[in-house]
Amino acid sequence: MNVPVMGIQPQQPVPVQQQPQQPLQPFDNISKIKSLVGPLRDSLSNTIKTAAQVLNQNCQVDVGSLKGVDGQIPRFDKNLEEFYSLCDQIELHLKTSIKAISQGESSSRYLPMPVVPTRTENLGISDNTLTYPQYLATVNAQVSYAKEIHNTLVAAAQNISPSD
Known part of the structure; x- marks a missing residue:
């Protein structure tokens, strides 16, 4: 016989419902x-x-x-x-x-160097690979360089345009 002690109800086992397995989405x-x-x-x-x-x-x-x-x-x-x-x-x-x-x-x-997507502090990664933070820094540098080139070309095109 289950008697509540200090207001605590005994836990009843919860029936586990089996859900049908759906195939993994590609x-x-x-x-x-x-x-x-x-x-x-x-x-x-x-x-x-x-x-x-x-x-x-x-x-x-x-x-x-x-x-x-x-x-x-x-x-x-x-x-x-x-x-x-x-x-x-x-x-x-x-x-x-x-x-x-x-x-x-x-x-x-x-960027012909392979990128290692996991933490690599103690794995002894060779010099021919990039860690993910290094890869992100490289990509950010390339994006900012491309923006700089774009802005330079836009400014040059505006300078070439005849003034009214």
């Missing part, structure tokens, strides 16, 4: 694109089927064999919107992938 853009290809194919198929049904229904109404509009056919514009939405998502992931590849190429060209 983090890289190429995996996301690959995962969208199947739904894109299905969406295109549904859009074409709906278009054929709507055309068939319109043809029957025009010929006079069908009176009124049947509400059973799915809306073409909704299927087309879903298709375009998937196309836009794929386009976004492709553009992001292209930019990431371009940045990776630029990084390897202008």
Whole structure:
């Protein structure tokens, strides 16, 4: 028999609820694109089927064999919107992938030293690698240098412009 002592209630065991395991979402853009290809194919198929049904229904109404509009056919514009939405998502992931590849190429060209993303005080890192704080300092210096060049070019262009 559980008797509360000094106002403290005994803890009841809490039942553990098992939640269904969801597959891990892909983090890289190429995996996301690959995962969208199947739904894109299905969406295109549904859009074409709906278009054929709507055309068939319109043809029957025009010929006079069908009176009124049947509400059973799915809306073409909704299927087309879903298709375009998937196309836009794929386009976004492709553009992001292209930019990431371009940045990776630029990084390897202008900073050919590998970056160690973890703390490295006692790991004995060789001289050919950068720690992450060193990498950030290098990138910040490059950004400020690029801004300085940009400002210099803007000032030079303004000086070249004819005065009114």
